Amino acid sequence: MDTQLRVFVVVFGVLVGYMPFSIFCRYEPNWDSLDKRPLPGWYDEVKFGIFITWGLYSVPGFGSEWFLYNWQYKKDKAVVDFMKKNYPPGFTYADFAAQFTAEFYDPDQWADIIEASGAKYIVLVSKHLDGFTNWPSNVSFNWNSMDVGPKRDLVGELATAIRKKKDIHFGLYHALVEWFNPLYLKDKENNFKTRYFPVDKTIPELYELVNTYKPDIVWSDGDSTSWPYWRSPDFIAWLYNDSPVKDTVVTNDRWGGVMCQHGDFWTCHDRFNPGHLMPHKWENCMTIDIGSWGYRRDTNLNIFLPIEVLITTMVETISCGGNLLLNIGPTHDGRIIPIFEERLRQIGQWLKVNGEAIYGTKPWSHQNDTVTKHLWYTSKKNSAGGVDVYAITLDWPTNGVLQLGAVTTATPQTQVTLLGYSNPIKYKQDTKGLLIALPFIPITIMPCQWGWTFKMTNLKRI
Numbered sequence: 001m002d003t004q005l006r007v008f009v010v011v012f013g014v015l016v017g018y019m020p021f022s023i024f025c026r027y028e029p030n031w032d033s034l035d036k037r038p039l040p041g042w043y044d045e046v047k048f049g050i051f052i053t054w055g056l057y058s059v060p061g062f063g064s065e066w067f068l069y070n071w072q073y074k075k076d077k078a079v080v081d082f083m084k085k086n087y088p089p090g091f092t093y094a095d096f097a098a099q100f101t102a103e104f105y106d107p108d109q110w111a112d113i114i115e116a117s118g119a120k121y122i123v124l125v126s127k128h129l130d131g132f133t134n135w136p137s138n139v140s141f142n143w144n145s146m147d148v149g150p151k152r153d154l155v156g157e158l159a160t161a162i163r164k165k166k167d168i169h170f171g172l173y174h175a176l177v178e179w180f181n182p183l184y185l186k187d188k189e190n191n192f193k194t195r196y197f198p199v200d201k202t203i204p205e206l207y208e209l210v211n212t213y214k215p216d217i218v219w220s221d222g223d224s225t226s227w228p229y230w231r232s233p234d235f236i237a238w239l240y241n242d243s244p245v246k247d248t249v250v251t252n253d254r255w256g257g258v259m260c261q262h263g264d265f266w267t268c269h270d271r272f273n274p275g276h277l278m279p280h281k282w283e284n285c286m287t288i289d290i291g292s293w294g295y296r297r298d299t300n301l302n303i304f305l306p307i308e309v310l311i312t313t314m315v316e317t318i319s320c321g322g323n324l325l326l327n328i329g330p331t332h333d334g335r336i337i338p339i340f341e342e343r344l345r346q347i348g349q350w351l352k353v354n355g356e357a358i359y360g361t362k363p364w365s366h367q368n369d370t371v372t373k374h375l376w377y378t379s380k381k382n383s384a385g386g387v388d389v390y391a392i393t394l395d396w397p398t399n400g401v402l403q404l405g406a407v408t409t410a411t412p413q414t415q416v417t418l419l420g421y422s423n424p425i426k427y428k429q430d431t432k433g434l435l436i437a438l439p440f441i442p443i444t445i446m447p448c449q450w451g452w453t454f455k456m457t458n459l460k461r462i
Contacts, residue, residue, distance in 0.1 A: 029237040031262045037240055039264050039281055042169065042216070043250045045360045046120030047318050048351070050344070051173070051285060051327040052110075053293040054154070055128045059096040059332040065294030068093045068130045069179050093130065097143075102150035105334025107161035113336055114168065117344035118351035120359070121169035122162060123219045123325060126155050126209055131178035135212070139204045150334075159213050169248075171217025172209055176202050176230055176256070192229045206235055214244050220254045227256025252283065265323070273313065277320055277363055284317040285325040288343055295329035295337070304339050307346045308394075311450040312374070314347070315392045318358055319367045319376035346450075353420040353448040356380075357390035357455070364389055371405030371433060382457065390419075391454045400438050402454070407434040409460035417455045420447025425454065 027033045057065040062082050070076040071083060072093070083091065114122055127133045127140075135155040136146035145154045155172065162170045176198075178184055183197040210218065218239065220232075227233070232255035240246055253263030260268040264281065268274075271286040287293055288310070290303050310326065317324045326347075328340040351358060361378035369375040374394040382388050391404055410429040416436060418425055426437040436454060441447075 027237050027240045029231075029233040031233060031258070034233060034236055034240065035262055037264070040248050040250055042248065043121075043265065043323070044281060046167075046169065047323050047358050047361070048117075048119050048314065048347075049121035049123060049169075049171070049323065049325045050114050050117060050119045051293075051325045052122060052124045052158075052330065053128070053173075053295075053327055054125055054330045055134065055294070056093070056096045056100050056130055056132050056149075057128065058295045058330065059099045061295050061297035061332065063298070064292040064296070065128060065329070067294075073179065094143075097132065097148040100145070100149035100332050102145075102152060102154065102332070102334040105150065105152070105154065105157075105330075107157040108164070110158060110330075110336060111161040111165055111168075113341055113344055114162070115165050116348045118348040118355060119326075119344075120167055121171055121217065122158075123171040123173050123217055124155060124158055125173045127174055127205065129175045129177055129179050129222050131181055133205070135209070137205055137208060139201055139208070155209075155213055159215075169216040170213070171219055172213065172215040173219040173221060174206060174209060175222035176220060176254075177222035177224065187229070192225060195229060195231075198230050202230065203235060207238075210239065210243050210245065210249075216245060216248050216250065218249060218251050220252060223254040223256045223259070225256060227258055230256045232256050232258075273317055273322075275316060275320065275367075277367060278322070281321065281323075283323045283325050284313065285327065286313065287327040288340060289327075289329065293327050293329060295331050301339075304343070307343060308450050310343060310347060311350055312394050314358070315376045315394065315451060316368075318361065319363060319378055319392075321363045350448055350450055354392070354451065354453045356419060357392055357453040361390070366406040369404060369406050372403050375402075375404070377406065386458065386461070389456045389459060391456065392451055393454070394451045396452060397438060400440075402436040402438055403433055404436065404454075405433040407456065407459065410434055410456075411458055411460050413458040415457045417457075418447065419453040419455060 027037055053065055057067045060067055063070055063079055067079065071079045126135060131143060133140045133144040135144065135153050137144050142148060145152055159170050162168050181197060181201065183201055187194050187197050209215065236251060239249055239251065243249065250264040253259045253261065253266045255263065260266050266280050266282040267285055268282065271284065272282065273284045288305050289296065289299065290305060314324045328336060330336050357378050361380045364377040364379040366377050376392050378390045379387050393402060416425040416427045421441065423439060425439065428435050
């Protein structure tokens, strides 16, 4: 890029608030260089996303999405007995492909539910560790959703539906490993000194996914083999330098033994929720079904987390600087079952009132309160150049007073409001912190359930 054009792009970027990273540098295929890339701003702003685990394992719908592994490798008694009881001798995992029908799969309906949840991004499983791809992959002949089963491009259809919505980013999960792929097993026999599987299968798939569907998130998984085997930095350097999403894409930390070390955001382990600030952007990827990511037919109501727990987890996660990625598992025929839909719509109802305290916020000086339990803080710059602080209480006090022990900087100009409630809120500052006099609000006009946000403006700057 010549000097005049570079200057123009920089000036234009300053004016519109967008600056392509690739203008200024190219990232080398090593972790030291890749870790220097700034996190694209959209990801920290959006806070909440939906993870969708959908594949052949949704057909038996038994145990978990690790059905194949538990059946063929672990020889888990419950799974083995399930197959003996319900399927004929000689039935194979590949035979489930014909039953992965997706006849009720309506991507626009899925997109409507996701929009109603208040989520600002999704991550769809494009391929799990069984190797079946939910798109017509050029390197997965006859083991993909176009050749067998649905006879549809499941990834492409949802990408199109999501992009009809405003401000929802599309992302893709992709498993590096395939448990029983002959190429992978050959490399494993050779102590991974050969690289037949990543060269011929995994890496071509990743390039194909990015070039075809242009995801804003590449969520890698199945990384038990170390990163030199995958040569992950080579792919990520291309992703950051030359891919069609180089300025917007974000990656996680599951690229071969580097969890909680490298990547745009850290997941560290499933359902990671440290309860304190982390030195790096992170994500809490968790399930509504406490025992599985994929759909299970063998469930009961007790295995689904209640909305109170989901709201609590969201507030804890975001107060500590994380994003919440909440998983649902659709059925083999393409339905989001009612309890998943209900939970998502409930979260959306809560965010309609309290989203100001979630989207675009930053951690405050305190994450949770020093006195009152189940109370968490976020903050956000306001138009006057100051900072608004949000106190989100998950319990409505029965004594009519909410004590904020962490807030000791009220001024005569400080204002306290309850999000979703129009009347002013009275308070006083004393040695115990800020004491908020809770208004009497009949249950019929209470602004929301499950958690309430008190917004404080004009606190003394510290």
